[in-house]
Amino acid sequence: MDLLTSVAGSFAETYGEAREKFLAALAATGTAPRVYANPNTGPTGEGLACETAWIGPEDAAKVFVVVSATHGVEGFCGSGIQIDWLADEGPARLPQNTAVLLIHALNCHGFAWWRRVTEEGCDLNRNFIDFAKPVPENPGHDALVDAFVPASLDAETLAADEERLAAWRKEHGELAFQSARKAGQYKHAHSVFFGGFEETWSRRTLATIFDDYRLGDRAAVSVVDVHTGLGPFGYGEPICGHKRGTVGLERVLSMYGDSTGLPAEGQSFSIPLHGTQREFWAPRLGDRYTYVALEFGTYSTERGRKALRADHWLHNQGEVDWNDPRTREIKRELRTQYYPATVDWKEMVLWRGRQVIRQTLEGLARFT
Known part of the structure; x- marks a missing residue:
C-alpha cells in the first residue's frame, strides 16, 4: 500500500x-482477536481492553x-504501525515457520486517558523489576521530586522550581539530571517515572499473554515495543538493552546494524533505565529472544518534561x-508531545516501521 494512503487510514x-481500526484490520484478514478486558473505563465511560x-x-x-501503548498515549504511533502492517498485506509475506503476535494497547488505560502511565x-x-528484591534507589529524584511535580502550577511556583532544577543540573551535570528525572524511581507515587510498589495490571496481562500463546515453548522470539518522545523528529531508533557479549545483542546488531541504540555504552x-520490558522477557526466554524499544522522536525533552509535569499535577x-x-x-499538549500527528511525521513513522518489521523478520529467518 502507498505510504500516504496508509497515513490517511492507519x-x-x-x-x-x-481500537475500532485495529479490530477492523484484523477482520479484513480473517483473524479473530483475543480480548483482555481492563476493569476500568476511559474518560467518556468507554470500555478498555488490550x-x-x-x-x-x-x-x-x-x-x-x-x-503498542506500553506508555499509553504513545499507542497512537504503535497502533498505526500495527494497522499498517495488516493493511499492507504483511500477513501474506511471513517467512516459513514464523508467526506474528500483535499486542494492541497493552496499557489501554493510559492510551484512553492520554497518559504515559497506567x-x-x-x-x-x-x-x-523484581519487587521481591530491594528496589533501585534514585537519590537525585528524591532531592528534586517536588520540583519535578509541584503542588501548584502558578507562575511563581514554576519559576522557583525551574531555578532549583537549573542549579541542580548545573552542579551535577546533564546525565545525572536525566537519570534523576527518568531512570526510574520507586518512592513517589505522585511523581514522574514512578515504577510502582507492585506489579501493574498491564504487567500481569503481559504475563498472561505470554502463557496463553506458549511463547516459552518457541525456539526464537523477537520483540519490538513501539515508543515515542525521544530523539530527532520522526526518526525511529531501535534501543537495545542486551549486554555486550550476549547472543541477544549479536542478533539485534545483525538485524538493525549501526542504527541500534546502546544506552549502556x-x-x-x-x-x-530500571525496570524496562526487556526485564520481563529475559528471565523467561534466556538466549532465545531479542528485544528493542523502537523509539520515535517528536519534540524536545524539555517540552516533554513540562507536559508530563502538568499531566501529573492534574491527576x-x-x-x-x-x-x-x-x-x-x-x-x-501531552498528546501532541507523544503523537505529533502531522502528515510528515506519520509518513516517517510508517516508512521506518515497515523497515524495522522487515529487518526483524529477516533476522528471525536467519536464527537457528
Missing part, C-alpha cells in the same frame, strides 16, 4: 478509534511480537473532568 485521534492477534502457524517455532500511576516501562538517545488533584478547558489544554 492512525487515529482517540483510543476508541484506534487485544492480541496471532497471525501465522499456531505451532510456529519463531515469533515476532509487536507491542491506571496505578505507574510508568509501565519501569515496572518490570552511551550510544543512544536514551539513558540506562494529583483528584477526579479529572475530561470536559474542563484546562484539562483539555493539558491533555492536548
Whole structure:
C-alpha cells in the first residue's frame, strides 16, 4: 500500500478509534482477536481492553511480537504501525515457520486517558523489576521530586522550581539530571517515572499473554515495543538493552546494524533505565529472544518534561473532568508531545516501521 494512503487510514485521534481500526484490520484478514478486558473505563465511560492477534502457524517455532501503548498515549504511533502492517498485506509475506503476535494497547488505560502511565500511576516501562528484591534507589529524584511535580502550577511556583532544577543540573551535570528525572524511581507515587510498589495490571496481562500463546515453548522470539518522545523528529531508533557479549545483542546488531541504540555504552538517545520490558522477557526466554524499544522522536525533552509535569499535577488533584478547558489544554499538549500527528511525521513513522518489521523478520529467518 502507498505510504500516504496508509497515513490517511492507519492512525487515529482517540483510543476508541484506534481500537475500532485495529479490530477492523484484523477482520479484513480473517483473524479473530483475543480480548483482555481492563476493569476500568476511559474518560467518556468507554470500555478498555488490550487485544492480541496471532497471525501465522499456531505451532510456529519463531515469533515476532509487536507491542503498542506500553506508555499509553504513545499507542497512537504503535497502533498505526500495527494497522499498517495488516493493511499492507504483511500477513501474506511471513517467512516459513514464523508467526506474528500483535499486542494492541497493552496499557489501554493510559492510551484512553492520554497518559504515559497506567491506571496505578505507574510508568509501565519501569515496572518490570523484581519487587521481591530491594528496589533501585534514585537519590537525585528524591532531592528534586517536588520540583519535578509541584503542588501548584502558578507562575511563581514554576519559576522557583525551574531555578532549583537549573542549579541542580548545573552542579551535577546533564546525565545525572536525566537519570534523576527518568531512570526510574520507586518512592513517589505522585511523581514522574514512578515504577510502582507492585506489579501493574498491564504487567500481569503481559504475563498472561505470554502463557496463553506458549511463547516459552518457541525456539526464537523477537520483540519490538513501539515508543515515542525521544530523539530527532520522526526518526525511529531501535534501543537495545542486551549486554555486550550476549547472543541477544549479536542478533539485534545483525538485524538493525549501526542504527541500534546502546544506552549502556552511551550510544543512544536514551539513558540506562530500571525496570524496562526487556526485564520481563529475559528471565523467561534466556538466549532465545531479542528485544528493542523502537523509539520515535517528536519534540524536545524539555517540552516533554513540562507536559508530563502538568499531566501529573492534574491527576494529583483528584477526579479529572475530561470536559474542563484546562484539562483539555493539558491533555492536548501531552498528546501532541507523544503523537505529533502531522502528515510528515506519520509518513516517517510508517516508512521506518515497515523497515524495522522487515529487518526483524529477516533476522528471525536467519536464527537457528
